[in-house]
Each structure stands twice: as structure tokens, then as C-alpha cells.
Amino acid sequence: MSAVLWPVAGHIVADLNTVNGTGEHETAMRLIKVVEEAGEASAAYIGMTGQNPRKGTTHTRTDVADELCDVIIAAAVALHSFTATPPAVLEAKLNAAARRLTAHPAALTRAGLPELTAADPDRNW
Numbered sequence: 001m002s003a004v005l006w007p008v009a010g011h012i013v014a015d016l017n018t019v020n021g022t023g024e025h026e027t028a029m030r031l032i033k034v035v036e037e038a039g040e041a042s043a044a045y046i047g048m049t050g051q052n053p054r055k056g057t058t059h060t061r062t063d064v065a066d067e068l069c070d071v072i073i074a075a076a077v078a079l080h081s082f083t084a085t086p087p088a089v090l091e092a093k094l095n096a097a098a099r100r101l102t103a104h105p106a107a108l109t110r111a112g113l114p115e116l117t118a119a120d121p122d123r124n125w
């Protein structure tokens, strides 16, 4: 997890709160922003594959990765509108995902990854 995600998201939230307020409309707009960024990631992927012959290849894998990062940032910002502790909520979600992986070690084996064990120093699930 990036150490700068939450501080940057927090600053964006503070700025948006100052400029746009914190009402229901603003909450909806922040959620819609996540979808907008997901659409940009999709558009970049379409452009990367050259799926539209009229346009040709217009994007790269780097462009898709950049847009996916925008999705993550927008989601981190939007998450602030639904919980007072966004980092803790994400951490809990990641731990739940880790528990699922632990419960189904075949998924790790398929990916060529070692099983998650109690000896893992980062384990807290």
C-alpha cells in the first residue's frame, strides 16, 4: 500500500469539501468520479488494443495503468464520504481478502505464490 495514498486523498477531500461542500450531491459526484475514471481506463484499454480501426492504436499499457491509478485515487477520495476511517476500512477489506486466500491455498499455488502463514511479518488477519 502506498504511503502517500491516504495523505493525498485526504488533501483532495479537504479541497473538495472547501470548494464544493459535503452534501448529498457532492457525495454522489465523488462516487460518479470513480466510474468516470473506470471509463477512462476502459477507453485507454480500447485504444491500446486498436479495437477501433478508424482510430487505430491510441494508447499504451502505461496509459491504462495510469487510468487505473486514477480509479484507485478517486475511490480513496469517495471512500471518505462513507466512513470516518477510510484506511481502516480498506485494511479490513484487504485482510478479508487475505483470509479468503488463506482459506483457499490452491489459488496461491496456481499463481505460484507461497501460502500465507502466521510467520508472515505483515500478517494481521
Ligand SMILES: [Mg+2]
Residues within 6 Å of the ligand: 037, 040, 066, 067, 070
Ligand atoms: Mg483519468
